[in-house]
Structures are given as C-alpha cells and as structure tokens.
Amino acid sequence: MDISPSHNQSIEDLDRQNMFHPFTNPRQHTETGPRIMVEGKGVRLTDNRGNELIDALAGLWCVNVGYGRQEIVDAIAEQAARLPYYHSFASMGTEPGIHTADTVRRMAPGNMARVLFGCSGSDANDTQVKLVWYYNNLKGRPQKKKIIARDRAYHGVTVASGSLTGLPSVHNAFDLPAIPVVRVRCPHLYHEGLPGESEEAFADRLAAELDAAIEAEGPETVAAFIAEPVMGAGGVVVPPKGYFAKVQAVLKKHDVLFIADEVICGFGRLGTPFGCDYFGIEPDLVSVAKGITSGYQPLSAVLIGETVWQTIHDDSDHLGLFGHGYTYTAHPIACAAANANLAIMEREGLFQNAATVGAYFHRRLREELGGHPNVGEIRGVGLIAGVELVKAREPRRNFVPSAGIGKTFTTRALARGLIMRPMAHDAIAMSPPLILTEADADEIVGRFAETLRELEPMMAQAEGE
Ligand SMILES: Cc1ncc(COP(=O)(O)O)c(C=O)c1O
Numbered sequence: 001m002d003i004s005p006s007h008n009q010s011i012e013d014l015d016r017q018n019m020f021h022p023f024t025n026p027r028q029h030t031e032t033g034p035r036i037m038v039e040g041k042g043v044r045l046t047d048n049r050g051n052e053l054i055d056a057l058a059g060l061w062c063v064n065v066g067y068g069r070q071e072i073v074d075a076i077a078e079q080a081a082r083l084p085y086y087h088s089f090a091s092m093g094t095e096p097g098i099h100t101a102d103t104v105r106r107m108a109p110g111n112m113a114r115v116l117f118g119c120s121g122s123d124a125n126d127t128q129v130k131l132v133w134y135y136n137n138l139k140g141r142p143q144k145k146k147i148i149a150r151d152r153a154y155h156g157v158t159v160a161s162g163s164l165t166g167l168p169s170v171h172n173a174f175d176l177p178a179i180p181v182v183r184v185r186c187p188h189l190y191h192e193g194l195p196g197e198s199e200e201a202f203a204d205r206l207a208a209e210l211d212a213a214i215e216a217e218g219p220e221t222v223a224a225f226i227a228e229p230v231m232g233a234g235g236v237v238v239p240p241k242g243y244f245a246k247v248q249a250v251l252k253k254h255d256v257l258f259i260a261d262e263v264i265c266g267f268g269r270l271g272t273p274f275g276c277d278y279f280g281i282e283p284d285l286v287s288v289a290k291g292i293t294s295g296y297q298p299l300s301a302v303l304i305g306e307t308v309w310q311t312i313h314d315d316s317d318h319l320g321l322f323g324h325g326y327t328y329t330a331h332p333i334a335c336a337a338a339n340a341n342l343a344i345m346e347r348e349g350l351f352q353n354a355a356t357v358g359a360y361f362h363r364r365l366r367e368e369l370g371g372h373p374n375v376g377e378i379r380g381v382g383l384i385a386g387v388e389l390v391k392a393r394e395p396r397r398n399f400v401p402s403a404g405i406g407k408t409f410t411t412r413a414l415a416r417g418l419i420m421r422p423m424a425h426d427a428i429a430m431s432p433p434l435i436l437t438e439a440d441a442d443e444i445v446g447r448f449a450e451t452l453r454e455l456e457p458m459m460a461q462a463e464g465e
Helices: 011-018 026-032 072-081 096-108 121-138 159-164 201-216 243-253 277-280 308-317 332-347 352-368 405-415 439-460
Strands: 035-042 045-048 052-055 112-120 146-150 181-185 222-227 257-261 283-288 301-305 375-381 384-389 421-423 428-429
Touching: 045 072, 052 439, 072 096, 072 332, 096 112, 096 301, 112 121, 112 308, 121 159, 121 222, 121 257, 121 283, 121 301, 121 308, 146 201, 159 308, 201 222, 201 243, 222 243, 243 257, 301 308, 332 352, 352 375, 352 384, 352 439, 384 405, 405 421, 405 439
Parallel strands: 146 181, 146 222, 222 257, 257 283
Antiparallel strands: 035 045, 045 052, 112 301, 283 301, 375 384, 384 428, 421 428
8 A cells, every 4th residue: 555645636635535624514625625734933824825824713722822832842852752652540650741730730720639631621521520420429429410511611522521512513413412411501691681681680690590400400410510711612701790609609509519611711811820710710620721732732631629539539449440541641742742831831921911911902802893883792801802793783683693704704804814713693702822912912903803894795784683
C-alpha cells in the first residue's frame, strides 16, 4: 500500500474526500469545502491562501495565551524527547502531570483535594457523572443519581456529557439524553424574563423553580447540579445578579453537589482565575480543559473537592481499585504544555489583562454597536462577549431561524478577516485570546460594525419571529 501523501489533488479536495467535520453540514461541506489554517501568531491566523485573520474566538474558546508561543513548543519538544509517554494507572506516574495537578489544585476555587486528568471537556464531564454516581453508591444512596442541567447549557457531546448539554442539535437524532437528567430554565433574563422583571426577581424565580424541580423529583434521587459560570456555546449567557448564591442555598438544602463546568471560564476568561471566583461559587467538583494548555495539547481535568474525595478515599477500599481512567490520563507531553502555558499566564498577568482589556472591549462594543436597531443585546464578562442580532429591539423579536442571519453574518465577517461563531438566536460569540490589546479590540469592533452595515439590507428583508 502506498502511504506517501497524495500530491496530485488539492488539499481542499483531499479534505472533501476524507474528512468528516464535526458540527458541519456534510452536504454543504462537500459543496463549499474547507478553510485551512496554516500558521498563527498572537491573536492572528493565516490560511493556506495567505489571508490573515483575527481570531476573535481563540480557536474554540481555548487559545488563551495566543498562537506561536515558543516556550510551550520547547516544553512539548523537550518532554517528547525525554519521555513521550507513560501512563498513570496502578500508582505509576510522570513528573509533568504531578506538577500540573499541584498548580491547578492550588489555583482552583473551593476546597479541591485531587485532580484526575482526561483529554477533553466532554470526557471530563463524563467523568463527573461517574464520580457523582460512584460517590452516592459509596454513601449507600444508590437511588441518588439524577443530574440537573440547564437549558442551552453546553457540556460536551459524549453520551453522558451530551445528555447534560441542553441544545437540540446535540440531542436530536442521537437518542439523547441517555442518562437521567433534570432540565431547568436557562438563566437568561433577555429571553426568559417576565415583562418588567428585575435581575433579582428573576434570580429568585429561578431558585424557586430549581427548588420545586428537586422536590418534584424527590431530593433522594437528585445527585448534582452542573453549570457553566457564564454559558458559552448556548449564546454567551451571564446569569442574573445573585443567581449562584440562591442556587447554592437550594442545593445545600437538598444535599445536591455543585459541578462547575469551567471548561471555558477557567484560566482567566472572565478576568478572574476561574468563573467560580467571579461569581462566588463554592463548587464540589470542577471540570477544566481548553485554557489549561491554551489548546497546544489536548488536556482536561476533573478537580475533586474535599467532601467527595474523603468518601472516595476512606470508603472505597472494599472495591479494590478505582475502575476508571484513560490511557492518556496525565499525558506527560500535554501536562508539560500545561505547565509552560500556566507559567506564561502567571508571568504576563493575563487574567488581569482579560479584566482590563475586557472592560475596554465591552465598552467599545456598546459604543459602536449599542445603538444599532438590529443589535438586541450585548453581553459578557472579561474576554467573552455575545452580540445578539434581532429583527426588532422593543419588544424583542428575533429573526426566524431559517433566515440564517447569524451564519451569514459570521461568513461575511470572515471575508473581512474576522473569525467569530454564530450561536442560538443569532447571537454572535467572541472569546479572543487573553493577550488581546486595546488596538486589537478596536479592530474586532470595527470589522464587526462594517459587517453589520453590509448586512443591513438583508436584515431589513429577513422575517422576524
Ligand atoms: C463549557 C464546556 N464544557 C465542555 C465542553 C466540551 O469540551 P470538548 O469539546 O473538549 O469535549 C465545551 C466545549 O466547548 C464547553 O464549552
């Protein structure tokens, strides 16, 4: 068999013939083909046709330190040369993972006791489900197994994490949810608020609904609540003031664990080390991925709080070993990348930069776009932002989904060299690298505003809901 690269076809055709792209319409992809990136530096990417693009999404919300960091590249190369792989089953280990665990555990919110590594945010949340089940089995409460998750949440796509995700496209035609999930309302005042309702009143209502949902299911059957501090893929949703304090009080009352999904918010996205720090959340369990390596290597982790850990440590002896883990748990190259990445974040004060440049970015978004008749809401914290495009502002009228406004908007922005992602309700998501400067922020806002002007005729024609 000839395994040398095929050079008689374009790279685009080879892609079309071989690749199955995630979150892509297969038929459309066959027609339009791929966009292929070849290089990155700072907040900018270059594609194989030589176009330079500003990556206002940091890959998929993950390249926190930006592209082209030689320090991380060197750490990866050195570890690969010294010891590319060894596992961590049966008390084995390698040095980089132990250091990553130590750093991340000390940085983490709440009272975290141990770190268990994986390779993706999805597998981290799958592990969380299994840990919560394991914990309640150890505690002699085998019926306490249901997980509460919110509408529009994104927790991944594997069988368990996809079940926790609250987006129809992840469920439809995949027979999900496949685990016992209790769905509660998305904490988005703009969509879910009653006429004239204040943030505080909305938060009270959400907490009362959560309480009622747990009572209806039976608290003895409800194990955990999972939440992103700020929702990302659901459309960048910042909860109303006081929400998490009220939610935590309800969970405590019913002895329900809090799983913080910090896959996007962790490592500085909101201008604080973790999203939990921003909102005063005291989690029992935390999932991290993405920013832990800034995407230079695949790595995720589950942080296990003291309460759960004590039970696992003290009460599982009769089971022998803990029967879970991956070939690549604590992969030494991924952890070497994490260690170099976390050192850069600390040395360059990137969490603080996310707070200060983030505040500037949000101010500029509001100044430039806030008055536009098709901009319904500008939302976010630190360096995560969502701009929702609407047919009419007061009262809010979204576009019909079939108009495809969000998708057209991001396609036109891409033609202007700006990468963003369309989310539900035509919310345009941005989550740039944490090294963003004010000048970069101005460029993003400028290209966004130009795209908005270009699409005015289309938005005038498109139908509203
Ligand atoms: C909050 C959150 N959790 C989990 C995931 C899943 O991570 P992965 O795509 O690495 O499986 C994502 C991915 O975007 C995410 O945003």
